[in-house]
Each structure stands twice: as C-alpha cells, then as structure tokens.
Amino acid sequence: MIYFYDGSADAFLTAFLLAYPDEDATLTSGGKQLAIGQETAFVRADPARAEAARKRLEQLDKNCMHDLDMLLRSGDHTRDMVAxxxxxxxxxxxxxxxKMLAEDAVIAAEECIRRVEFEIHRFHGFLRFMESASGALYAPVSPDNDICDLLVPHFRARLPRFPFVIHDVRRKKAAVYDGENVFLAPLEHAEVALTADETAWQNLWKKYYKSVNIPSRERLKQMRGYMPVRYWKFMPEKKDG
Amino acid sequence: MISEEKLKILTESAKYDVSCSSSGSGRKNGGGMGNGYFSGCCHSFTPDGRCISLLKILLSNDCVFNCKYCMSRSDCDVPRATATPEEICELVVDFYKRNYIEGLFLSSAVHRSPDYAMEQLLLTVKKLRTEYGFYGYIHLKGIPHADERIVHEAALYADRMSYNIELPTEKSLKLLAPQKSRESVLLPMKQLQRERDLFRAEKRKGRFLPAGQTTQLIVGASPERDGQILRLAQGLYRGAGLKRVYFSSYVPVVHDALLPDRPAGELREHRLYQADWLLRFYGFSAEEIVENDGDLPLDLDPKCAWALRNMQFFPVEVNSAPAETLLRVPGIGTRSAQKILDARKYTRLGFDALKKMRVVLKRARHFITANGKFYGSGDETAVRGLLAAGEGQPVQLSLFENEAARSALTGEL
Structure with missing residues (x-):
C-alpha cells in the first residue's frame, strides 16, 4: 500500500502507525507514479494519535524527534522512506x-541528516544580507533543504540589534526577526528599497574578492567543490560571473 | 569609505599569508555586533581554491624592512598605501553586517618603525572593539621588535595573534631577512604564551587570546629539509603551545640572486600539511614520520610511507583494534575510525559492511583484516607500487617531446 501524507511531522507519525505492520508499505509526501491496481491511502494528520506515537518513540530514543525534524526538512525525494x-x-x-552504523536504514538516515545539517552550516557562511533603507537586513536564499527558520538563531545571536528577513524564494516563505521575536511567514515576492551605500559596499566586496585571489594557483574544481554553483545566485562576488 | 584602489593594494600585499581560520574563539556577543564561531566558518571561496573567512588586509604596505622574499620590501617599486584605523573599522563592520566575513585578519608592513606599526595595529583593534562594539573574530599579526607593552595590550583585544617565523633557521633568516632575528619573533611568542597561561590561571576577567597563537613558515626559499621543519613544528606545538603552524610553499614574487627562481612544488606543501595533521590529530611524532635530514616522499602520503616502513604492525583487525591503532591505518581518518568504533559495538564488521559505511578501502585494505579476512596484497613492494600509482597518471615518454630531444636526434645542437 502507498501512504500519501502532507510532509508534516504529525501526518508522518499518523501514517507511521498505519504503515508499521504493513510488510509492503511505501510512504510518500510527493508525487508518485502508481502501478495498476496499487492500493493507496491518503493519511491526514491525527494530532492525538501522532502525540501518542511521539511519546512512545521518545521513550525508546529521547532524541529521535530531532532526527525526524531534520529528515522531513530534507529536499531529497527519498526522505519519506528513509525516515x-x-x-x-x-x-x-x-x-x-x-550508532548502529552498519545498518542500511541508519546509514541512509545519517547521511540524509548530515546533508541537512551541513547545508545549515554552509549557509552560515554563504548567506548574503543586503541593507534596506530602513536599516533592516534582507537575504534571499534558495537552499536544497527546508532550513530558512533554522538559520535564524545563528544570525540573531551575532546581530541582535538588526531586524532581518531570510527569504526562501524557492519555498516562498520567510523567517523574520523583528528585533525581538522570530516568526515564519509565507512570502511570494519581496520589494526591498536598498540603502544608498549598498551598491558601493557590494562593489568593494567584489574588488576584495578579486584582489585576494592568487591567479597563478587557479583551482576552479576545488572552488566549486567547496562552494557549489547553485549557491552563487545570491552572492555578489559570484553572481555576475 | 575606503577607496577601491587602496583596498586593492592593501589586500594584494596581504594575500600571501596563508592563515585563514576563524576557529577557536567562543567570544559572546556583548550587545554590539558579532560573536565567535568556535568551529570557524568559511564565507566564500576564490578561484585558487582557498577560502575567505576573515578580511585579510594590511594597515600599510609601506615598509622600512627589506626582506628579500617580500613584495612590500623597502627597495621594491610597488604602489604604496596606508589606511586609517577608521577606514578599516568601517570596512569590517559593513562587511560583517552583510555576512561577507567572519572577522578581521589585520597585519601591517613595518611602517616607520616596529613600535609605530604595532601601535597603529593596536589602535585599530581597540577602536573596533570599544567604539564600534565589534565582537567578531580578530586575528592580529605581531610586528617583530615592537615594545612588549604594546604587544600585551593588543592581546587583550585580539582572539588570536601570530608572529611569522618565515624561515626555519637563524642562518636563512640572516641571509634573506637581515633586519629580523629569530629572537625578535620567538621572544614575543613566548611572552604571549606566558601571559596567556597566567591570565587563565588567575581566572582574570575578560579575554586574552582565546584562540591562541599560530605561525607561518615559508617552504622552499631556503635549503632546510622537511625533517627539520617538522621537528620545529612539533617543538612549537609541544613547547610553545601553538595552535597551528602554517606552511607556505615559496612563490617567487620578486627576483633576487639569493632566492630560488622556481616555486617550491605545491605537492611538498601538501605533504607537510598531511604530516602536520599526523602530529596534531593522529598521535604521531616527527621522529616517526621523517628523519632529521630527510624529506617526505612525494609519491606517497606520509602515513602510507610510515606504514610501509612498519609492516610488522599490520594487518590489524578492525573489530578489535584500539582507536589509536585504527588511526594509524592508511586511508582511515578520524571520521572512519569513529564510525568503526561505533558500529562494531553492535555487530561484527566484514568488508561489505565497511564498504557500505563508506570507509575508503583503496589503501586501507592492505593493512587491515575484517572479521579475520584479508583482501590486500601481502607483498610490500607490490603494495608500494599500487599505492603510489594512484597518485599520478603514468606518462609514455616521447622522443619528440622537447627541443633538446629533437636536437639530439638530428644532431643539431
């Protein structure tokens, strides 16, 4: 049987209870090509059952809900079955x-979680803010995994006096810090009026990037390995080639 | 705002310093801007494959010293520039706010005099911390021969300081950097280490170089062997409590009769870093890795070379070998060793399991058994050949490859 669910933790846990005894279960939160005669179930989140499952699982492994959160944020289409x-x-x-690192299920989950966590770490470095006329900072991002709200604590800790918006343009939502509170909001498109000096600072940064390079030691493959091309779109030093 | 031209000059003179790490400091945000990121963070990568973590810049490239290997030496005809402390502070704050950088790496040529240059550095970091409320990472270069009181005060504001030893022996230093002496570099390093220990022992308020000290050696500008260099590095880690020793393979940016005309190979630098990792994270000593008057082999990494010289310790059984033994197996790094230690608590590991766990077996299989089975080649010479072959593609020699060969064929010399 194929179990469709909406990708939320509650729906996953509800579906998990249904699918657990099923020897031939497939869980999916995305599209799926159906074979003829394949049985399907559309599982809706049942908060009470989900809570019961959560409690029971946490008795077995008190940190497992963190793993679930990370797995469901993954942009990999296999995440539902991995979880x-x-x-x-x-x-x-x-x-x-x-720690049972020789088990297939653990290897797959560990790799999936590591990719999500690694992307968070990467964005601590690769994210680029622009300063708006009001002094708030705005950063568009397009991460592989659904992580924009997880980037907030890092920047909040180091820039406590600056309100900022981290806009996931792919998933059309934004994590907002207004100087006091943090919230997540849907955001299709943002028009940002930039501060007068923004272009000048970006140009200085591009100049720096060019000057600090040692042209006689070119290693483009290494650069792309550390900083994949898909992240360049919002980086001033890379976006104009 | 600093001009683009000035930024260019001051960056280009700073870029040959290899240190870039922003790790080791857990400085908390105290209300202004910034904090430390203990594991460090890379913000961009340049086409030469290096990371940008800190804004690496000189306060001035106007130098009274005349070190042969240096682009900023006094008798070199290059454009000169000097930035004001305000220009630097402003640049750091606006770059940091936009998340371009993790902090500042500030150095300077010996502008006017060592004391004057060091004072200007101190002034800049003090201003950045107190007036601009900056709590991000600051790496400060020390100027040799500067007054020890200025050095002491600078350490109260910086996260990390470094003096570049540059050349491994006093003899080479005399020849190539006549105004520097070994003492002028080692004494302030020792002073800072002593003061840091004291600061910690007395649990004083504030911070004193939370990320410690580092240094840099130029490799290939002078005749020292790898064995000497690694012994020096080991001494600095053990005796002077240094966090990192960086190696910079010599690039000829200026021409001088006393300097080699060709760059030292990057492979040599790479091998030195591999050996440096063995010293710091794998429990090796310099004596095990290379003889005092020898060089590291270029065709094999230093761990492989050590293992081949010590085949009597191998193969080891992955299901029972202790951690420190696993770490000595070529191809098994800290991550793979940890995976093996975790996984074997639950099940006995065979080669298939190791492969699934992505433990790289290309080199390791010659040195381990998994569940009693051995899949390597037992013959030492064969292993050496197999391992070295992977390092570079063999090339068919050509009779017509170069002018000399052609002229030899035709007899035209």
Missing part, C-alpha cells in the same frame, strides 16, 4: 539505533 525505515528500526529494536 520510515529509520523509525521502523527504532520501533523493532526498542532502543536508539543512531
């Missing part, structure tokens, strides 16, 4: 499995 197999293993073994 399902990982939680199935926790349920059958009845204990934390994260």
């Amino acid at each position: 399902f197999n990982y939680f199935k293993l926790i349920a059958t073994r009845g204990c934390p499995v994260r």
